[in-house]
Amino acid sequence: MNSWFKQMQSLVGYRTFTYLTIVVTGLLLFLLLINDVRPEKYDIKQFALSQDTIRSVKTVEDPVKTEEERVRAASEVTSVYQFSEEIGKNRAAIVTSVFDYVLEVKSESQKTSELDPDEEKVPIDEQVNMLKKNLLVLEKEGEGIRFSDDALTTLLLAEESILTNLRDSITTSIRDIMSKPIRSEEVASAKNEIEKRIRSNSSIPENILPTAVLIGRYGINENETLNEELTEARIAQARESIEPTKILQGQVIVQEGQVIDREVYRQLEVIGMLTNQSSLKPIFGLILFITLCMWLVYMQMAKWKSNKEERQSALLVVMLVFILSVVGMKLISLVSDNFDVTIAFLFPTALAPMLVRSLINERFAILTAFLTAAVAGLVFQGGYSVVLQMEITLYILFGGLAGLYVIQGAEKRSHLLQTSMSVVGVNIVFIAFYLLMTQTDYGVSELLFYGIAAVTSGLLSGALTIGLLPFFESAFGLISAMKLIELSNPNHPLLKKILTETPGTYHHSVMVANLADAACESIGADGLLARVGCYYHDIGKTKRPGFFIENQMSHTNPHDSLPPETSRDIILAHGSDGAKLLQKYKMPKEIIDIAQQHHGTTLLKYFYHKAKEDGKLVKEEEYRYAGPKPQKKETAIIAIADSVEAAVRSMKQPTADKIKETVMSIIKDKLHDGQFDECDLTLKELKTVERVLCETLNGIFHSRIEYPQ
Structure with missing residues (x-):
């Protein structure tokens, strides 16, 4: 795979x-x-028996029931009427004006006769016309009374005292009746009441009575009118005060075996639980949920520095x-x-x-x-969640x-x-x-199950x-x-191979591992990976152990009798030989990379200069490791630790100053040689690595007391 x-x-x-x-x-x-x-759907028909007990899967508003309740509340609101005393006063004033106009015409006619005795009295017809003109003002204002000529004639022929008494009597009755609220449906009875009062007044001549009744009935009108704006506001308030009627989540809509009537069928339609109803909202919601999950994973991966x-x-x-x-x-x-x-x-x-x-x-x-956890909430949603x-x-x-x-x-x-x-x-x-x-x-059985479930869940987490x-x-x-911990076990076949065949290399690897582990931990790199990688980084030396100085127990160096080209090939090959051996044992790629990259493309200086001293024309590229250069921080630090450990171990009397000078020199040399160009090791981190390496080496190569013989 x-x-x-x-x-x-x-x-x-x-x-x-x-x-x-x-x-x-x-x-x-x-x-x-x-x-x-x-959502769960049901294929049911009206007036059939329900095969299941159906509960609402969600809480939704029932618009029909809500509207019924709001209509009921609106119907219970009483209309708002507004009583006005001014209306009664205005009607009484109009009636008074009618009589004043009549008296005024009569007065003008009498004045004309008194000023010129020879002048004939103004004919009654002209008086009627004059009165009509005066009353026309009221008609234009919409407040007039339509009198017949006979009615006006009757008024004009009546005595002034009678007219005055009649005026006072009718206006008093109007004020009295209109002082109480009169609605439109009560106007007729109020008019009948004033007519009754007028007819019961014996001082009114019989010929004037019909006209007096006409004037009196005219003076009565509704004075308590409907305030439509305030009434509508109260109706609206009453409707708004009604909370929406809801079909609650988990509410039983129909019991098993119950007939599905129109109301039940309508509620199922409102909830959307019929098979003939389809909604894309849940699907779109799921798409948004999955998109959010995938976006979070992508952003996390994009921000990961690797x-x-x-x-x-x-x-x-x-x-x-x-x-x-x-x-x-x-x-x-x-x-x-x-x-x-x-x-x-x-x-x-x-x-x-x-x-x-x-x-x-x-x-x-x-x-x-x-x-x-989020997906579990969707998968395990049960009941009516x-x-x-x-x-x-x-x-x-x-x-x-x-x-x-x-x-x-x-x-x-x-x-x-x-x-x-x-x-x-x-x-x-x-x-x-x-x-x-x-x-x-x-x-007890349920409690026992939940306890077992908690234990099973935890143990399965570890076991799986x-x-x-x-x-x-x-x-x-x-x-x-x-x-990595398993690979660091000394009983691993390859570690046994290093220990038995190249004990010097094994000791060197352990020392490098201690240095690299401490340095990696100081900058937040993987110290465990560096440690285990160091154990295997020189596994290639097991192919020709005697050609590496740490394994030369007899103090004879075979390179002394070999041409530099041959020595070069043997030394340079230990990285690739190690990688092949690790691949053969199916070791992790990270360990193989460390074995192959821990020397990068550095120059094998000793044999390069030896070849030049022999007078041979040599190319520097031929004496460099094949690489590649370290790709990760851990590999770069191992490369430094490997060179530092070998250099310090070769010192006869290492001191803190000598160790610091050596470490700085090696890091500077590798930095200028471009060995860290392909990994993300920063200069700040290199300074930290330098400090930690010096501290660790000082602890390893500290001075000891010289005991007597």
């Missing part, structure tokens, strides 16, 4: 491979989750662990309906974070914990984070089981919280992590801390 993975990377390119991996993972996730977000190959490996591991976790959830959810308890608590909460933490790093593991089953989401999140933080100090596979016990403890605490918060009485780690390590060419 590892070779297939590399072929795919080289074939499509880094960016395309990354996008393709994210898209394929998103599609797989969509296919796995699509059924979990689709080479492209490692990024792609990390991306594949995270996606594969994520998908496998979802598949596991789906398998559990398929049988969950057959149990009365929540069997989702059996899911190994810390599996995904622990795997990713062991294979990649903590940041990816935290992201995996959150994504796994609309979006997420929050208790399962929090259960998996807490368990995952607990396993993640405890596993930080775990460097052996046995430590994973100890981590599992911590996860068990967190699971038990959370389930206890869950059972207490539900405020439901549980039987141990079981799956080798698969991921071999499939993706990754190396975990636990794998």
